[in-house]
Amino acid sequence: MKIKEFHYGGLIMNKILESSGSVIDRQSTENLRNKDNQHYLHPWEDIGSFGENQRTVAVGGKGIYLYDSEGNRLIDGPGGMWCTQIGYGRKEMAEVIARQIMRTPYYSPFNLTNDVSAVLAEKLAQMTPGDLNTVFFTTGGSTAVDSALRFVSFYNNCKGRPEKKKIISRQDAYHGSTYLSASASGKTRDKNFQDTAADIISFIGSPNPFRRPVGMSEEEFRDAKVKELEDRILELGPANVAAFIAEPILASGGVVIPPAGYHKMCLDICRKYDVLYISDEVVTGFGRLGHWFASEKVFDIVPDIITCAKGMTSGYQPLGACIVSDNLIAEISGNTGKGTIFSNGYTYSGHPVACAAALKNIEIMEQEKILEHVRETEPYFLQKVKELEDIPIVGNVRGQGLMACVECLLDPDKQSSLALDYEMGGRIDKKCQAMGLIVRPIINMNVMSPPLIITREQIDEMVQILRRGIEQTMDQLVKDGLWEMPVH
Structure with missing residues (x-):
């Protein structure tokens, strides 16, 4: 670890850097979030909460991982926006x-x-x-x-x-x-x-x-x-x-x-x-x-x-x-x-x-024969995400290549309340990120499209975190009286 200076808009802030290049400084993170909230209108911004978001500040990346401003290493489950095929940090x-x-x-x-x-x-x-x-x-x-x-x-x-x-x-x-x-x-x-x-x-x-x-x-x-x-x-x-x-x-x-x-x-x-x-x-x-x-x-x-x-x-x-x-x-x-x-x-x-x-x-x-790697890895990737269907709250898992969706359902008739679906997706997102995985909740659906260089070991890690995030959310929804575990 070493001390470096970074310049943001003329303001010099001391940062502690790890070998990943991630910045660890909560005060500086809040400073950047304040700038973001005051001046940056993001895509698909909820105007009702504009200026009040607590977005993760991404400051580095390597391989399939992003690093945030507080030093957390995060698997990029959605692959940015379906696009980080060769991964982050490629010097060439x-x-x-x-x-x-x-x-x-x-x-x-x-x-x-x-x-x-x-x-x-x-x-x-x-x-x-x-x-x-x-x-x-x-x-x-x-x-x-x-x-x-x-x-x-x-x-x-x-x-x-x-x-x-x-x-x-x-x-x-x-x-x-x-x-x-x-x-x-x-x-x-x-x-x-x-x-x-x-x-x-x-x-x-x-x-x-x-x-x-x-x-x-x-x-x-x-x-x-x-x-x-x-x-x-x-x-x-x-x-x-x-x-x-x-x-x-x-x-x-x-x-x-x-x-x-x-x-x-x-x-x-x-x-x-x-x-x-x-x-x-x-x-x-x-x-x-x-x-x-x-x-x-x-x-x-x-x-x-x-x-x-x-x-x-x-x-x-x-x-x-x-x-x-x-x-x-x-x-x-x-x-x-x-x-x-x-x-x-x-x-x-x-x-x-x-x-x-x-x-x-x-x-x-x-x-690097990445296309061949995708074709070889696809069966394993789909098998691992399919295993999530044993979670009671998971209604459907589907995928092809290195893209998949884990759709969670609270209603057996597939018509959950929209507000509750949003709540469920948001909770899964937060719990997974706390354990080191970025997911992209589309209401009640978790879509995965990791960098194409992902290995089987990294797939295991990604799916294990997603499993824990879904199960923890399910248990919390039961405790909060928002959902009842189905009786078989």
Whole structure:
């Protein structure tokens, strides 16, 4: 341990550092929290408690662990936001980023190109399925989806079909928080106080097998969900429907895994009615399911457009992409497209530092065989989280690749009070963090998507802590008279 000085806004504070680089000083932690509460409006902020939060202050990271300002080592169960594929503290990433900053920290993508951006575009084209070879760089997943939806509209305008603008999405889907991507998201509570493009977005039901009617098989449920898509296209009119957008696995909706064959059948329906298929791989891309992209390798589809972000840089830099098929580009380019401008883009599209980080991230994943590691580790990971189903309060455990959801239920009819579900999720979160695990409670669901480098021993540690956190919460709910242990 050693003493160091850190400068925050001109204020010099003595800190005690451990080898991890974590800061241990409660007074300084409170100082930072005060600054945070006074000036930082966070994503998904509860405005009613704005300025009163006691957030953990993350100050370091190594491997699968984050370190907070009080010296606690925490397993990053959610992998940041589904994105820390290669883990924290990779020196080679820092070196590449620093070199690129000194060489070319920026260029204007509106009238120039750049070496690393061009090389990354080619690399992504090689990794995507089919003829998806045209890469439009964005700043993240939301802008990737927004760009995809704008491209679909642009494409149909170019083809003289201005009425073909409707987008079909699904309940439980999450596609981002820009205006169009948020409009296409199907988590209704996120829209309680927000305006959306409700005139062009139409929602069909979530393909969540756990919520299927009693007595219905998964195959019957799948067929019903696919028929719902076809019925909606016919209801809206095929001439009016531009695209169907779908996450291969609905991540923030609770790791919802559609029944086998669902995506292929949905793609067939889209092809039947000339509806484009957008596969939102912002979460499932770059190894989360053991492949660079899951659309073809896991779900047997080659979509018209793929969106990606998150794991492309392992969170080291903000970057996303919308990748479009050659067929679509060919239909509107060349002589037919003379003078037609795709008026969409960002100051930081193809940012050279972010692209350099993505290339290094991909190189690390290739050299360390991280995709192979995910495929080898997946059965063990899923087996361990499945063991949590013996806890009375756990209603369902589901997962694929290195992503899973442990859904806790207080009501056997699967309809617990929303307030109580929030309370339960919050308690599990606090108890787990006190024992060294960050979880991400989505109301009553605990989602896990750890860094892809996680080992079996670390999986054991993570699941053991989650088990204790759920069991302690269950016992406390019983003591507080909020829940009764079921009698078998």
